[in-house]
């Protein structure tokens with residue numbers, strides 16, 4: 001539930017057609033959860049964040065790549081099974097927990113996801 005004291009950061013999702021959507025994301029939410037809660041098309045999140053579907057693949061803008069939480073082995077392995085080819089800045093958005101450091105993050109939604 002959202003409260004007035006909840007700390008939010010801005011996150012922008014760029015769709016394959018170039019549409020850019022900025023949303024407020026509560027701290028402690030993943031980029032996948034925020035996208036699905038805001039009906040951002042292209043982030044599917046079939047497995048609910050269990051690192052087993054790779055349908056939440058995003059490409060993170062270069063200035064934020066180094067600020068991301070480290071990648072787990074499970075995420076690293078699953079990124080080898082994305083439908084859109086893996087890139088050096090690929091992440092599974094269900095594994096990116098939003099922190100204040102990520103305020104203003106921009107991610108491109110990988111296409112296709114399935």
Ligand code: FES
Nearest residue numbers: 045049053054094
């Ligand atoms: S939601 Fe399934 S791997 Fe991210």
